[in-house]
Amino acid sequence: MSxxxxxxxxxxxxxxxxxxxxxxxxCGLCLPHCPTYALDASEAExxxxxxxxxxALAEDPPRIDTGxxxxxDSCLGCLQCERVCPSQVQYGEILxxxxxxxxxxxxxPTWLLGVLKRPLPATLLLAAARALHLRTWLPxxxxxxxxxxxxxxxxxxxxxxxxxxxxxxPPEPRSEGRRHVALFPGCIASIEDAxxxxxxxxxxxxxxxxxxxxxxTCCGALDLHDGATAQATRAANRLQAACRNLPAxxxxxxxxxxxxxxxxxxxxxxxxxxxxxYLARHGTRLQFRALGERxxxxxxxxxxxxxxxxxxxxxxxxxxxxxxxxEVPESPGCCGAAxxxxxxxxxxxxxxxxxxxxxxxxxxxxRLLSSNIGCRLHLSAGNRSLPTEHPLTLLARQLEPRSAP
Ligand code: SF4
Ligand code: SF4
Numbered sequence: 001m002s003x004x005x006x007x008x009x010x011x012x013x014x015x016x017x018x019x020x021x022x023x024x025x026x027c028g029l030c031l032p033h034c035p036t037y038a039l040d041a042s043e044a045e046x047x048x049x050x051x052x053x054x055x056a057l058a059e060d061p062p063r064i065d066t067g068x069x070x071x072x073d074s075c076l077g078c079l080q081c082e083r084v085c086p087s088q089v090q091y092g093e094i095l096x097x098x099x100x101x102x103x104x105x106x107x108x109p110t111w112l113l114g115v116l117k118r119p120l121p122a123t124l125l126l127a128a129a130r131a132l133h134l135r136t137w138l139p140x141x142x143x144x145x146x147x148x149x150x151x152x153x154x155x156x157x158x159x160x161x162x163x164x165x166x167x168x169x170p171p172e173p174r175s176e177g178r179r180h181v182a183l184f185p186g187c188i189a190s191i192e193d194a195x196x197x198x199x200x201x202x203x204x205x206x207x208x209x210x211x212x213x214x215x216x217t218c219c220g221a222l223d224l225h226d227g228a229t230a231q232a233t234r235a236a237n238r239l240q241a242a243c244r245n246l247p248a249x250x251x252x253x254x255x256x257x258x259x260x261x262x263x264x265x266x267x268x269x270x271x272x273x274x275x276x277x278y279l280a281r282h283g284t285r286l287q288f289r290a291l292g293e294r295x296x297x298x299x300x301x302x303x304x305x306x307x308x309x310x311x312x313x314x315x316x317x318x319x320x321x322x323x324x325x326x327e328v329p330e331s332p333g334c335c336g337a338a339x340x341x342x343x344x345x346x347x348x349x350x351x352x353x354x355x356x357x358x359x360x361x362x363x364x365x366x367r368l369l370s371s372n373i374g375c376r377l378h379l380s381a382g383n384r385s386l387p388t389e390h391p392l393t394l395l396a397r398q399l400e401p402r403s404a405p
Pocket of ligand 1: 023024025026027028029030031047048081084085086087088089
């Protein structure tokens with residue numbers, strides 16, 4: 001979200017909130033771009049209303065109560081408002097600091113997120129779910145067995161489904177004359193999006209890079225954006241240890257754009273880039289086999305509003321002869337997945353998803369592509385009949401074997 005180091009939040013989370021908020025001139029130009037404002041036209045659910053609230057809470061923390069904080073908890077953190085703001089208000093930084101001040105939302109599924117953030121327990125959980133053939137008896141369980149308070153678990157279970165299996169192949173040995181990049185696997189993405197990670201490695205190697213895989217660990221995005229400051233700081237420390245020996249001129253790439261803003265925040269001395277955008281700029285001479293399909297491309301908020309390179313993925317996909325590349329319209333601006341938002345606000349997340357899936361249906365595509373694992377799980381839970389995948393796995397499948405840089 002910003003370039004400030006995350007570790008400063010544990011000392012004084014209120015620092016700078018008022019100054020950051022004062023840059024807002026209350027013009028309201030961001031309101032039409034805010035997905036939560038668009039749902040009910042409520043000022044409290046708009047960027048302007050939230051900035052006003054953040055300022056008031058920073059000045060008078062005892063005013064924090066469930067009713068007031070709900071409007072900050074329900075923010076998607078999509079940063080549409082920050083992208084369109086003519087006064088360049090750093091909304092993302094205001095949100096991170098205010099959530100650090102008020103702490104995690106009362107309905108945050110801490111235990112579930114604790115599992116998802118750790119690659120080993122998450123691997124065991126998912127292996128158990130598949131061994132038990134969860135999908136065969138899951139629908140009736142969702143309808144009847146689970147009590148209402150397990151909503152987050154219901155959402156998470158609905159995300160379970162068949163995924164392309166990918167056995168990690170070791171990167172090719174480093175060789176003279178090849179530019180070097182490091183690939184960040186993430187936490188749950190290193191398991192659920194292992195195929196995308198392998199595809200990124202294959203495409204980068206075909207484009208002439210030597211690739212180093214970093215250790216799988218959580219970047220801390222979920223905790224940072226939820227106001228769990230102590231956990232975010234611990235994640236930042238683990239991340240910094242994993243990247244300690246990287247030369248400053250080695251780009252760190254992630255196939256998961258949701259990690260991008262937090263990686264940039266926690267590793268300000270390194271160059272962090274989205275792997276798809278990087279390939280779009282450095283892999284233009286890759287050659288692909290033709291594919292006669294229509295693909296709908298969903299551009300995640302982080303690609304539009306953080307890396308701001310969302311058009312790169314479209315350009316890269318258009319290198320595949322015969323592929324009809326259709327961009328899913330931007331409105332409503334966020335599909336509702338938004339980190340842990342869908343687990344905490346499932347009804348709001350479903351309303352936003354329904355709008356995106358209507359656009360997808362209008363495009364009559366054979367397949368839906370999205371580079372964000374959270375968006376993909378959320379969208380595919382709303383339409384099981386449409387195949388979904390990461391753009392890089394499609395590209396790696398179509399790669400000409402002798403494709404050369
Ligand atoms: S955040 Fe920016 S666009 Fe929105 S009301 Fe404030 S100044 Fe205007
Ligand atoms: S981050 Fe997204 S949901 Fe939150 S106020 Fe800005 S536009 Fe609205």
